[in-house]
Amino acid sequence: MSGTNRRRITSKELAKLAGVSSATISRAFSPGSRIGSATRDRILAVAREYGYQPNAIARSLNNQRSRLVALVVNAIGNPCEAEEQQLLVHRLQARQLLPILLCCADHSDRLQLMRLASTYQVDHVVIFSDMVSMQDAVDIFHTTRPIIVSFEPLGNEDVSNIRIDGAVGAGEIIDKIVGDGKKRFAYLSGTKSSWIDKLRRKWFADALARHGLAFEAEAFGDYSYDSGFKEAVLLLHRSKVDVIICGNDVMAIGARDAARRVLGKNTPEDIAIVGQDGIAMAAWDCNDLTTLSLDHVAFMDAVVEVIERHEAGNEGPHSITLTCTPRWGSTA
Amino acid sequence: MSGTNRRRITSKELAKLAGVSSATISRAFSPGSRIGSATRDRILAVAREYGYQPNAIARSLNNQRSRLVALVVNAIGNPCEAEEQQLLVHRLQARQLLPILLCCADHSDRLQLMRLASTYQVDHVVIFSDMVSMQDAVDIFHTTRPIIVSFEPLGNEDVSNIRIDGAVGAGEIIDKIVGDGKKRFAYLSGTKSSWIDKLRRKWFADALARHGLAFEAEAFGDYSYDSGFKEAVLLLHRSKVDVIICGNDVMAIGARDAARRVLGKNTPEDIAIVGQDGIAMAAWDCNDLTTLSLDHVAFMDAVVEVIERHEAGNEGPHSITLTCTPRWGSTA
DNA sequence: GTCGTTTGTGTAATCGTTTGCACAACGATA
DNA sequence: TATCGTTGTGCAAACGATTACACAAACGAC
Incomplete structure (x- = not known):
């Protein structure tokens, strides 16, 4: 019981101490197996005394289930x-x-x-x-x-x-933004190779297409704040978009900061920014992000x-x- | 090799296929053991063909090391x-x-x-x-x-x-804030029961004591943004502190948002806010937190x-x- | 009192490796 | 050629549990 004993006691040793066989030890620890309740109680008491617990590695080997x-x-x-x-x-x-x-x-x-x-x-x-x-x-x-x-x-x-399907939600977001009079969209991707990212982009691209619109500019980050910030700066310098749809919320926050700090643009008047994920931070007062959110x-x-x-x-x-x-x- | 075969091949089976004993299979997979290099290569080839990998559970049981x-x-x-x-x-x-x-x-x-x-x-x-x-x-x-x-x-x-020792760093932060003319400090704890939190608080309390000051107010959150926000509102309503030292960065961001949004106070003029941890987010442009940071x-x-x-x-x-x-x- | 069922326990095989020991084959040395 | 060290391999015993099977005791029904 005190932490000094470095070796773990085995079921065979415990069996000797409790005057039973190791099979009975095993049964004491597997609920629903045939064992006398007096024996079980005695074994559990002795086990507690010596700090015995069945070895999950050995158990897994036998069971073929590791949990x-x-x-x-x-x-x-x-x-x-x-x-x-x-x-x-x-x-x-x-x-x-x-x-x-x-x-x-x-x-x-x-x-x-x-x-x-x-x-x-x-x-x-x-x-x-x-x-x-x-x-x-x-x-x-x-x-x-x-x-x-x-x-x-x-x-x-x-x-x-x-x-996971965000087509409908993306449509609602695009409808609202277009309704607000914005037309020039950019997409800021998470990663070039990510198929998740491709699909997310497609939800929004399809929604835009229904309004006869398409993304005017593209940028590629890595889902991080820093990449969102940096890519947004480059993007806003090279094109006149007034909406950026971002691959996730963290990049959206980076893009928002870039727009505000570097370009002096405010959301949503000067530029609209949309995230994806719906992380808790998106709802923080300092962010209050519009985002396509997953439960x-x-x-x-x-x-x-x-x-x-x-x-x-x-x-x-x-x-x-x-x-x-x-x-x-x-x-x- | 195709994903259809549900059972994993064992070393004994592979041994039969390769015309060796299972001991030799084992040796082929443990670098530095006595085995002919021709045999090893042959075994590894057969193993690749049948998708054999040693079972880590069995190995752990034998080795007494699970990794x-x-x-x-x-x-x-x-x-x-x-x-x-x-x-x-x-x-x-x-x-x-x-x-x-x-x-x-x-x-x-x-x-x-x-x-x-x-x-x-x-x-x-x-x-x-x-x-x-x-x-x-x-x-x-x-x-x-x-x-x-x-x-x-x-x-x-x-x-x-x-x-982890933050006494010196906390001292520097307190020196600076006191030098800026602020005197009325509050501490916003992470959790009441946390001994880490108690110690962090002590670093700052000791530093204050060297200036003949002490915390005028205390609050207890749970390390979350929401708790930082809520406790800061309550705190600023019930006392006239002009500095809040927070148990971590996330609560500090919450407190900053609360001060700005609910009380209309700006940092650092109206109120100084200090975090602890030095998480990446603290350095984001929208936060730019002063914090006691750990590498x-x-x-x-x-x-x-x-x-x-x-x-x-x-x-x-x-x-x-x-x-x-x-x-x-x-x-x- | 006999038979059949239920209950509790032990014996021994098994899970898939690793490794100490034994041994054969081999080359080098004297 | 006899001897010795080296190398490569197999045999079999662990590692610490679980569980099918066997069997003895206890119990109820007749």
Whole structure:
């Protein structure tokens, strides 16, 4: 009990101490197994005394279930992801599942990273990152049936996925802005290679097309505040747009700051700025961003829903679609 | 190789396919073991063909090393933690260590959560959260020798720790503000129960004392923007302070917004506001916060340094102290 | 009192690796 | 040629749990 004893006691040793077999120890710790309640109580008491807990590694080896979940994300530093990750981790913990975090953004060899995680026989995989190809993920985790958090319908029939659709919400935002008399739109992308970003852009481009409009200018950042700031400065110097649709909220805040500080333009009069994500910070008084917002709670509920179906043995694949709705702030 | 095969191939099966024993398979995958290079190449080729990778769970059971690291944090949603966590996860991944994330903030039974993680025989534990008692952590992870990220010297001699000292930096900030002619200070705490918060407050209180001053008012939030906003409103209504020192940057931004929006006060003329952490957002143009800042890179380097010493067999305990320095913004 | 069922426990195999030991083959040395 | 060290490989025993199977005791029904 005091922290001095460095070795963990095993079930066999505990068995000797309690005068039973190690099988009985195991049964004392697995609810619903045939064991006398007196024996169980005695074992649990002795176990507490000696600080025994079953070894999850050994258990996993035998069970073929690890209760580990791989979370493949771009980064945790970026608030739009962090909020969702927080919700998901909370839900997993409540189900006695432990998350192993894989951050792709700053890792040179993402496939190797995923392969490493897959050797831990994770029970579930949730892929948030758009920096890995879906097919690679499916190949590497072929024993696990991953959940792809996707923005578009997948070609692969074998994979559960959560689809996010912002077409309608983007339409409402464009309608309002056009109604306010603005016509000259720019799109500030997150990353060139990101298919999520391409899709987000398409929602707005399609909405513009219905008004006979199109993006007049394009810029590419990296989802960070700094890139939003810098690209907005360049963009506003080289073209006369009066609306910037941004790939996420953080870049939108950067663009707003750039417009105000460097160009002396105010939102929404001089320039309208729109974000995407609906992170908490967007609603802060200092930001009050107009943004195409996703209900993060519903999103993570959907992920957990799929995990639970997989756990229940119904491996699917399952698909759930969520829609985005506008949050109206003072920037557009 | 195609994703259809649901079962993973074992070393014994691969051994049969390659015409060797499973011991040889194992040796092919552990660098530095006695094996003919021709055999190794052949095995690796066959392994690639059948998609074999050694099972990390079985390996951990045998080795008594899991290469898993438990990260005990309050939350990932809060930017001040997320930035550090991002850095740490990156460094762990580079060393082929995988992080298991434990979020304490929203979990009702944190001890049970830590116990669950400890059954996975993690090789290292890093405790960032101030919501768990150090002694509990040491008891639960008694086989692991945890690293406590601490703001004060520990009583327990058996634990490696990183100590953070902001006394000098806080002194510089107070000197400057007092030099600017302000005298009436309030402290906006993160949490009542947090000992980290108590210590941060003490740095500033001590600095004030050297000027013959003390905090005139106190408020308690929860490290969130909303709590910073709300508590600042209440605080400024009930007392005439002209400086608010906040427990972290996010609350400082909330307080600044409250002062500006609800009270119509500007920083730093009407009221000075100081944060703590030095998160990236503090330097954003829209915030430009004066804050007592910690070098997050040096911080995580220190954590990894201790982990590496533990891995090398030098279990310490080790102690490293870091100091905080002011970041001068426009809010104080 | 016998039979059948239920209940509680132990024995031993299993999960997929790693690794100490034994041993054969080989080249170098005397 | 006999001896020795080196190298490459297999055998089998861990690692610490879970669980199918077997069996003894207890119980109820007749």
